[in-house]
Structures are given as structure tokens and as C-alpha cells.
Amino acid sequence: MYRKKVISAIAAAATLGMLVAGCANQTAPSGTETSGGGGRINIPAISKVDVPAGAVLPAGDGKGTCPSTTTIAYAGAETGPNAQLGINIFNGIQLAINQHNAANPGCQVQFKKFDTEGDPNKATGPVTQIVSEPDIVGVVGLPFSGESKATGNIFEQKGLVHITPSATNPSLTKNGWTTFFRALGNDAVQGPAAAKFLTDKLQAKKVYLVQDDSDYGIGLGTTTSQALGSAMVGSDKVVTGQKDFSAVISKIMNAKADTVYYAGYYAEGAPFDQQLVAKGFTGSFVGPDGVKDDQFIKLAGDASSNSYFTCPCIPGELIPSFESEYKKLANAEPGTYSIEGYDAVTVLLSGIDKGKQSRADLLSWVKSYDADGLSKHYKWDSTGELATPDVYGYKVENGKIVPIGVIGK
Amino acid sequence: MISEVIPTLLHSVPVDDTWITFDVNSFTQNFWSSTFDGLTFGAIYALVALGYTLVYGVLNLINFAHSEVFITGCYGVFFTLSALNFGPSAPRLGFWAIVGNLVLALIVAIIASALMAVIVERVAYKPLRQRKAPRLAFLITAIGVSFAIQYTIYWWRGPSPEAALTMFRPLAIFDVFGTIVDSQQVVIVIAAIILMIATDQFIRRSRTGRGIRAVAQDPDTATLMGVNKEKIIVTTFIIGGILAGAAALFYVMKIPSGVQYNGGFILGVKAFAAAVLGGIGNVRGALLGGLLIGLIGNYGQVLLGSSQWTDVVAFVVLVLVLIVRPEGVLGSSLGKSKA
Known part of the structure; x- marks a missing residue:
């Protein structure tokens, strides 16, 4: 008998709950497209960006030669809660390496990925493994600031050049590291x-x-x-x-x-x-x-x-040549920092094609690098910062992220 | 470990100038809103806490896998509502359509959680009981089962949370001292309290409830008096699972993006703390403990000015209470409660 009471009590609870829930939905305004009292500003999307005419591309002149063991590594998130930011980057890298290897039969650069999950506590393991593999002469990474800070010393000790395509914490270039380069503007x-x-x-x-x-x-x-x-x-x-x-x-x-x-x-x-x-x-x-x-x-x-x-990222989706190739490879539009990853590895690949195939040679190559990439001009100061990087604004329009132009330098 | 610590030591960690500040102004400003949110979370903690408390009362076992029983319910809610075309945006459905869909999700969640609870009991605990394993073996098994389920889900669904599921758009219902109480908070708190009263009455008045209390008091005598101990144990796990399933629906209602492989872990720890705070083994204690943990955490967060303090404050208060009252606020008394 009591059991029946309990069941009816639960039923009553559920009904009451659903009643209130239902009411809430019924009278709520539909859709969030309508802007609030503040009056949202409409900033139009842009549809193209300027690409430097003489941008260095991964393919190079097609005459590069290098040992078959030459390897470039990516260290960063492949899994983890913010994995997508890392996936955007290594797809950009993969695209550049594919283009390079297709154009240069004499130089087939290997590409290895190391997963940090974007977590500073987990990043030291994979990075230690990277620096202990002698075939790895250059690294693109690490994408996040916390993990970059945790691992910068390991790269420094082994003299291994690494270009971050996305870590923006300003203090990263104030550690006296000589192997750290930032391929974008900082915070x-x-x-x-x-x-x-x-x-x-x-x-x-x-x-x-x-x-x-x-x-x-x-x-x-x-x-x-x-x-x-x-x-x-x-x-x-x-x-x-x-x-x-x-x-x-x-x-x-x-x-x-x-x-x-x-x-x-x-x-x-x-x-x-x-x-x-x-x-x-x-x-x-x-x-x-x-x-x-x-x-x-x-x-x-x-x-x-x-x-x-x-x-501080350039909308790679607005560079048609990059966009179509990327789409073929990743089956998706270029994401945040795809083009920065592509450009960063291009800097390394152009050095390898020029015969800079040891860690020390490639490091000094990057140090004195002074050329355009697809997204911007690359020339680093002594701390590893670029001169005048652009910051872009973006907005959400019809469920997609679209660029609205340069908002600062 | 060392390799993880050294880089941190070599570079100073950027911290704010003052690491602890009391923001009394913000506390008074946000007092009511943090009260209502605290109660909402407290109600969810309390429902999960009941599962810990009942099993502890009957078996003297801390069922660490209960947080996974709860997250199983969350996945039940997620898959049901996804199949019914719910998504990150509030659905544009009629009144009864939403009621029907949510009831269906509730039923699926309850079945999923209860089923998981029974599986855990049958696979992990029953064999140990039959072999008269020492207490410690149960504890380690409980932790092991918890991780096993967590990482099975990780392997299956990956590390990212599932897409948000909005069940309905919360609507302001009434205004307390300038703070709006919305329909979501009212639904969760009222439904949770009714469920807990029902559970309390069930334990106190029904025949099965009497059996549960008898086994909690003295398993051997209860068996001699004709109580089927094994059946009572399974029933206890099922009740805990049902309440965890209901909690799962309310949790996803409150936190639409909370469905994640390890999403139950912290909530489980807090619910367990709530059970201990109220007096483990005590059904009413679980309710009180849940609401207290919810409130204290939210107050601490507003007073100290950062979300980082929620858990610190809640657990410091837990320790302080246990120093004064080691048995919890209401004492542990599943077996002793009067019929």
C-alpha cells in the first residue's frame, strides 16, 4: 500500500516539474537571433585578405635533397578537451609537408605527431621524447601557452628549434630562450x-x-x-x-x-x-x-x-589556394591557426631544402629568416617575436565563424 | 613527477598581487542568487548522496562507483533527448511534447542508472561478499570499478563533452529581493525534495524499507527473522540508481554540456561529502548535507571572488563540522531510525 503512495508521490513530483518546465518553454521568446536591448552592432564580414605576392611556399624549387630520415615533429593537443585547436594546426602542417614531398623527390621529410593533450603537466613527457630523437631537426609547437612554458627549457637544453603557431602569452619570449619562435602576435x-x-x-x-x-x-x-x-x-x-x-x-x-x-x-x-x-x-x-x-x-x-x-590569426579560409588544398586533406574548412601551422613548417622546410639539416643549422636559419609566408611576413627579433603582427576580428554569422577584418596591430 | 615539477620551478608562475581577498560587497549583492543556485545544486547533490548513504547504511561500503551510476544516467538522458532532436538550442515544441520527452528521458535515465547499479553490485561486490573478503577489498574494488567504467566511456565517447542539450528555456517565475527565481531552479528543487521525501517514507513505512533498516541494523539477525538479505541489497542499489537517474536529468537540465566521461567524478565526491556531512547512513542527513554543500560552496565562491574557491570552502567546512560532530550533523542512523 505504501509503495503505491510512493509511486503516486513520484508521479506527482514529475508532473509538477514538467508543468513548470512546459510553461517556461511555451511563453519563452523563440530564437536568440533578436538582439537584446543593448542593440547589437552589425559589422559586415570580409570576403578576402591580401596575400603577399612573393610568399614562400612549401614546394620550394623542387630541387631539395635531404636524408630520408629527416624529420619534423608536431607537439601539441591531438586529444583532450581543446583538441580541435591542435587538429587545425597539424592538418595545416601535414598539408605543407605533403606539398613539399610531392614537389621534391630528393627530399622526403618525415612528419611525427606527439600528443600533449594541451596539458602543461602532460607535455613534458612527449617533448622529452622529441628532443631525444636525433632525426627530429625542427618542431612546430607547442600550441598552448601553459605547455609552452613548461617545456621551453627542454628544447633550449637540446638546441632544438621550435615555432609555436598559436601560443600567445607575452612572457614566453622573456625566458631567455634562444630556440623559441612565435609565428603570430602575442597577447x-x-x-x-x-x-x-x-x-x-x-x-x-x-x-x-x-x-x-x-x-x-x-x-x-x-x-x-x-x-x-x-x-x-x-x-x-x-x-x-x-x-x-x-x-x-x-x-x-x-x-x-x-x-x-x-x-x-x-x-x-x-x-x-x-x-x-x-x-x-x-x-x-x-x-x-x-x-x-x-x-x-x-x-x-x-x-x-x-x-x-x-x-592574432589570419583567416586562412579566405586564401583560395590554401583553402581548397586544405579541404581536400582534412575534409573540413581551415580552422584557427591552420595557416599559421602551415607557414611555420614552411619556414623549417625551406631551411631543410637549403641544406640546413642539423639542429644547429636549422636554428640559425630560422634566426636569420626574413621572408613572406602566406599569412604574413616572418622575421623574428632576438627574443623570438615577430615585428608587426595583425589581430583579426571574427563574428558568428548563421552558425559559422566569419572574419570581420583587422582590428589591431 | 620530478620532470613535471622542475619546469614550473624554473619559471615563476604568474599570480595576482593578492591571492586571497574577501569581497563582502559582492557577497551581499549576490546573496540571493547564490542562495537559489546553491539550493539547486544542493538538491542534485542530495539525490546522488542518497545512493551513497543507502548503500553505506546497508553494507558499510562506500560505493565509489556511484558517480559512474550517475553519469550513466546522464548518457541515458543525452541519447534519449538527442534521438528526440533536442540540441544546444532550446527546442520549439509545445507544452505536452516537452513534458512527454522529458518524462521519457527520465525513464531511460532511471533504467540506465539502476541497471548500472545492479551490474556493479553483481559483478564487483557480490562475489567478494560470497567469499567473505575483508572490508579493504571492497573499497579498492569500488575505486577500481569507478575507473573502469569511467575509462570505458572515455574509450567509447572520447575526451570531449557531448554537445549541449537544452531542455527548455528557463523562465522567470517570481522575484525575491530583486533576484529572479527561474522555472529551472523551481523544477529541480521541488522535484528533488519530493523524490527525497518519497524515499524517506518508503524506507520508514514500506515492508521493503523495514527490511533495509533491519539489514542495516544487524544483517545476521535480519536474515534469521526471514529477511532476504541479498534481495534487500539489490533493492538498495536499485533505489540508489533510480535517484541517481533522476539526478542525472536535473543535472543535464542545469548543466547542458555536463555529459562527459569524467563528469560524474567531482559531483560524486561532493555528493559523498554531503552524505558524510549530514551523517552517512541517514536519509534525511543526505538531504540536509546536499543542500548545505551546495549553499556553502556557492557562498564561498562569491565571498572569495573566484570559482577556484567553491570546493575549497565546501571541504573546509566539511572538515570543521566533522571535528565538532564526527557522526555528521544528523548522525548516522539508517538502522536506528524509528518506524
Whole structure:
């Protein structure tokens, strides 16, 4: 008898719950395309970028010769919560190596991938393995700032040149490393560019800045908040792996912020934006390069239509020759940093074709490198930074990320 | 280990100037919103905590695999709703369509979780019981089963979370001191509390409940009095599984992107802490402990100004409470509770 009571109680609970749930849905506005009270700014997408005329391409002159053991490695995320950012890069590398090997029968460069899961704690193992393999003469990686910081010394000790296609923490070039090169702008450039984008282009009056606990998030959060000045009405921190953002969101709502800037990766950024919109936030959500990936849209759904991105990356999808070849290889559009990965390995490949086939030779080749790549001009200063890298803005339009032009240098 | 530590030592880690600050202003501003969110999470913790508490009461076993029983339910919800074309965006469905879909997801989640709970019991614990294994063997097995299930899911579904599933768009229902309480919070808290009252009444009043309490009090005497101990044990696991399945639905409702191979782990630890805080083995203690852990974590987070503090505060309070009351707030008493 009591059992019956229990069952009816559970049924009652379920019914009540569903009633409220149903009501909620019925009366809710449909779709998030309508902009909130803040009046979202419409910035048109761009459809082409300028490609340097004399860009160095992986194919070279076709006369390269090298030992068959010559190997280039990629170290970075192949799996892990932010794996897609790594996959974009090594597909770009793979494309360049395929093109090089097809054009140079005398020089078949091997390509090896080492998975770090993007985790600083896990990256030291694979990197130690890389430096102990004598055939590896150059490395593209590591993609993330935290893992780059954790492994820079290992490369330095063994004199192995490595070009990061995407790590943007400014302090990485201040460690005195001579083997570290950055193929893009750092967050000392991205932070101020983002701040300018927020206050000028998006006309944000009240920006709420949220950063994660990675080296990348902390560094970018700092440079952005300094540049924002009084336009920032508050800031908060989240942790890697966080799933519930309700406390942060209630602070944002109480501060009446019109724009949120999130310094971190998409694994946390996507659920954050999704929950933010679900709580009724009608302003814009702006994320950096770590958030700019289709995975963000997949994980956040409709909520992502309020999103913009800042990124020191060049929209590779707008370079037709690169786009079509990449698509053939990866069966997908070029992603964030695909072109940077492609360009970075091209620098190494051109050196190998010129006979720089030992670690020491290839290192000095990169040090004195001074030529155009598909995405930009490559010439590093003594710390491994480029001279004037561009920062691009992007936005979500009809469920796709599209570039909206250069937002800063 | 060493190779991991050295690079960190060689480069100074960037930290903020002050590593701990108390933001009383933010706390007073966000007091009500963190209360409501704390209660919502607390209700979910409490449902999962019941599974720990019941099994502990009957077997004196900490079933570490219970967090995987819970995540199995989450996958049940995910696959059901995905098959019904739910996605990251709130569905545009009529009232009864949503009710029907969610009830279906609830049923699948409950079946999945209960089934997983029974499998764990049959495969991992029953053989040990029959061979009269020492207590420690159960504990290690429990941890082992937990990892085995976790990494089976990892192998099957990969490391990334599943795409978000929005069940319905939360709607403001009423306003408390300027803070909006939404339909999602109301649904979760009310449904969870009703489920817990039902469980409590079931344990206290039904014949099976009497059997559960008898086995918790003294398994041998209970067996002599005609209680089928093995049947009672399986029933206990099933009840825990049912509640974990319901918790899974509410969890995915609250955290649409929470379905991930290790998504149950931290939640399981917190639910276990809730059970201990309330008094392990005590059904009402699980409810109280769950709500307390939810609230304390959220308050700590707002007061100290960063999400990094949620777990620190919750567990420090747990330790402090246990120093004063080692048996938990309400004491451990599944066997002793009055009929």
C-alpha cells in the first residue's frame, strides 16, 4: 500500500516539474537571433585578405635533397578537451609537408605527431621524447601557452628549434630562450586590440572580464583589463574544467554589463556563453583565439549567435589556394591557426631544402629568416617575436565563424 | 613527477598581487542568487548522496562507483533527448511534447542508472561478499570499478563533452529581493525534495524499507527473522540508481554540456561529502548535507571572488563540522531510525 503512495508521490513530483518546465518553454521568446536591448552592432564580414605576392611556399624549387630520415615533429593537443585547436594546426602542417614531398623527390621529410593533450603537466613527457630523437631537426609547437612554458627549457637544453603557431602569452619570449619562435602576435598585442575592438567597434560601455586559470587566460586577462580601463565594470575568474557558471553569471547580471570578454579556451567558454544567454543576458560575448573554433558553436548552440572573437590569426579560409588544398586533406574548412601551422613548417622546410639539416643549422636559419609566408611576413627579433603582427576580428554569422577584418596591430 | 615539477620551478608562475581577498560587497549583492543556485545544486547533490548513504547504511561500503551510476544516467538522458532532436538550442515544441520527452528521458535515465547499479553490485561486490573478503577489498574494488567504467566511456565517447542539450528555456517565475527565481531552479528543487521525501517514507513505512533498516541494523539477525538479505541489497542499489537517474536529468537540465566521461567524478565526491556531512547512513542527513554543500560552496565562491574557491570552502567546512560532530550533523542512523 505504501509503495503505491510512493509511486503516486513520484508521479506527482514529475508532473509538477514538467508543468513548470512546459510553461517556461511555451511563453519563452523563440530564437536568440533578436538582439537584446543593448542593440547589437552589425559589422559586415570580409570576403578576402591580401596575400603577399612573393610568399614562400612549401614546394620550394623542387630541387631539395635531404636524408630520408629527416624529420619534423608536431607537439601539441591531438586529444583532450581543446583538441580541435591542435587538429587545425597539424592538418595545416601535414598539408605543407605533403606539398613539399610531392614537389621534391630528393627530399622526403618525415612528419611525427606527439600528443600533449594541451596539458602543461602532460607535455613534458612527449617533448622529452622529441628532443631525444636525433632525426627530429625542427618542431612546430607547442600550441598552448601553459605547455609552452613548461617545456621551453627542454628544447633550449637540446638546441632544438621550435615555432609555436598559436601560443600567445607575452612572457614566453622573456625566458631567455634562444630556440623559441612565435609565428603570430602575442597577447600584449591582442589584449589592447581586443579592448579597442570592444569599446570602439562594439561600442561597449560596461565590459565584464572573465578569465580562466591557465597561463594564457591570466596573461590575456591582464593585458586586456589594463587596456580597457574604466570601461571594465568587473572581473572574475573561472577554473579549467568548470561546468557551472551561475555565480559568475549572477555577478555579470548584477553589474548590468553589456559585453562579456572571456579570456580562456572554448571548453569552458562555450558552456559559459550558453548558460549566460539562458539566464537572459542580451549583450555580446567576445572571446579570444582560444575560443574561436567551430567547437564553440557546436557546444554553445544558438547562444553563440551573440559572439565575436579576437585572434592574432589570419583567416586562412579566405586564401583560395590554401583553402581548397586544405579541404581536400582534412575534409573540413581551415580552422584557427591552420595557416599559421602551415607557414611555420614552411619556414623549417625551406631551411631543410637549403641544406640546413642539423639542429644547429636549422636554428640559425630560422634566426636569420626574413621572408613572406602566406599569412604574413616572418622575421623574428632576438627574443623570438615577430615585428608587426595583425589581430583579426571574427563574428558568428548563421552558425559559422566569419572574419570581420583587422582590428589591431 | 620530478620532470613535471622542475619546469614550473624554473619559471615563476604568474599570480595576482593578492591571492586571497574577501569581497563582502559582492557577497551581499549576490546573496540571493547564490542562495537559489546553491539550493539547486544542493538538491542534485542530495539525490546522488542518497545512493551513497543507502548503500553505506546497508553494507558499510562506500560505493565509489556511484558517480559512474550517475553519469550513466546522464548518457541515458543525452541519447534519449538527442534521438528526440533536442540540441544546444532550446527546442520549439509545445507544452505536452516537452513534458512527454522529458518524462521519457527520465525513464531511460532511471533504467540506465539502476541497471548500472545492479551490474556493479553483481559483478564487483557480490562475489567478494560470497567469499567473505575483508572490508579493504571492497573499497579498492569500488575505486577500481569507478575507473573502469569511467575509462570505458572515455574509450567509447572520447575526451570531449557531448554537445549541449537544452531542455527548455528557463523562465522567470517570481522575484525575491530583486533576484529572479527561474522555472529551472523551481523544477529541480521541488522535484528533488519530493523524490527525497518519497524515499524517506518508503524506507520508514514500506515492508521493503523495514527490511533495509533491519539489514542495516544487524544483517545476521535480519536474515534469521526471514529477511532476504541479498534481495534487500539489490533493492538498495536499485533505489540508489533510480535517484541517481533522476539526478542525472536535473543535472543535464542545469548543466547542458555536463555529459562527459569524467563528469560524474567531482559531483560524486561532493555528493559523498554531503552524505558524510549530514551523517552517512541517514536519509534525511543526505538531504540536509546536499543542500548545505551546495549553499556553502556557492557562498564561498562569491565571498572569495573566484570559482577556484567553491570546493575549497565546501571541504573546509566539511572538515570543521566533522571535528565538532564526527557522526555528521544528523548522525548516522539508517538502522536506528524509528518506524
